[in-house]
Amino acid sequence: MEGTVKTYMILLFFLTGLLYGKSDISSEKVKKEEHVEAINVLQKKTIINKGKIELFPAFALSVNSPFVYSYSFAGALGYHLQENFYIELFAGISKTSYKDAATDLPREANVSPEIAVPKFFTDLNLLWSPISGKFSFLDMSILYFEFYLTSGMGYFVTNNVNAPSFNVGIGQKYYLSDWLAFRFEIKDHIYAENFDNILVPNKKPQTSKPISHFMNVYLGISLFF
Numbered sequence: 001m002e003g004t005v006k007t008y009m010i011l012l013f014f015l016t017g018l019l020y021g022k023s024d025i026s027s028e029k030v031k032k033e034e035h036v037e038a039i040n041v042l043q044k045k046t047i048i049n050k051g052k053i054e055l056f057p058a059f060a061l062s063v064n065s066p067f068v069y070s071y072s073f074a075g076a077l078g079y080h081l082q083e084n085f086y087i088e089l090f091a092g093i094s095k096t097s098y099k100d101a102a103t104d105l106p107r108e109a110n111v112s113p114e115i116a117v118p119k120f121f122t123d124l125n126l127l128w129s130p131i132s133g134k135f136s137f138l139d140m141s142i143l144y145f146e147f148y149l150t151s152g153m154g155y156f157v158t159n160n161v162n163a164p165s166f167n168v169g170i171g172q173k174y175y176l177s178d179w180l181a182f183r184f185e186i187k188d189h190i191y192a193e194n195f196d197n198i199l200v201p202n203k204k205p206q207t208s209k210p211i212s213h214f215m216n217v218y219l220g221i222s223l224f225f
Contacts, residue, residue, distance in 0.1 A: 047144055047178045049086075049224065054078040056183060058220025060092065064213055067115045068096045072216060076125075084129040084146075090154070091122040092216075116193050117159040118214050123167050123189075125152030144175040156191040156214070165191035173222060185218040 055077060062070035074092030081087060096117045132146035148171050156165035169187030176182065193212040 047175055048083065049080045050083045052080045053225045054080065054086070054088070055223040055225070056088075056220055058183070058185075058218040060216040060218045062094075062118070062214060062216055064215040066099070068098055068117060070094045070096050070118050070214070070216075072118075074216075074218060074220075078127070084132070086127050088125045088127055088150070088152075089122075090125055090152070091120075093120055094118040114160070116161075116212060118156070119159065120157040121154060121165065121189055121214070123152045123154030123165070125150050125154075125167070146173050146175075147171075148173070150185070150187065154189070156189055158193065161192070161194040163191045163194070165189050171218075179224045181222040181224070183218070183220050183222045187216055187218065189214040189216070 056075060058074045058076070060072035060074050062068075062072070072092040072094045074090065076088045076090040078086050078088035094117075098115075127148050127150045129146045129148040132144070134142050134144045136142060150167075150169045150171065152167055154165045154167060156163055167187055167189045169185055171183060171185030171187075173181040173183045190211065190213055192209045194209050
């Protein structure tokens with residue numbers, strides 16, 4: 001009887017060892033499979049921009065003036081210093097038409113506002129792209145995109161003033177190929193306007209230099225060389 005018990009104990013110990021060894025092997029296999037899966041998901045970018053020149057022709061619409069519609073024809077020439085960091089020379093010419101408020105206010109309130117009309121602007125900007133990725137478009141193709149931030153210094157010209165300016169903006173690019181992308185950008189040009197004929201009751205016309213914002217939405221394409 002005692003021999004039989006010992007035999008059973010030995011067999012139980014042997015089977016436990018086999019099961020434990022198999023579970024260790026299975027867990028190692030799962031870890032390896034998870035590691036391989038992570039490598040497959042986190043793929044490197046297939047579109048490389050480092051060292052490329054980027055040309056950006058664009059059309060823009062101003063979105064923050066209560067008195068005028070401003071349409072701008074703009075363009076930029078950039079050089080990609082790194083994959084997610086580049087420098088860009090930006091410039092644009094603006095055309096303006098007046099909104100109804102510009103004519104209604106003098107007639108209804110007997111006040112003639114001095115309106116700033118943008119004419120020309122240029123900037124030297126630094127751009128940083130912290131986010132890039134890809135998505136499926138209608139299950140037909142893969143589109144690559146990137147999100148970027150832009151900021152820089154420049155010069156702004158209106159009918160009243162020629163002044164230094166500062167700008168900040170955000171944008172996105174959607175790559176159609178390694179040399180062509182659709183580009184969307186929102187940028188705020190900040191400068192000091194000059195108004196010489198501010199009417200104050202019982203006083204002579206005053207001069208004012210308020211901080212002004214010229215916010216544009218840009219749509220265009222990027223060409224890479």
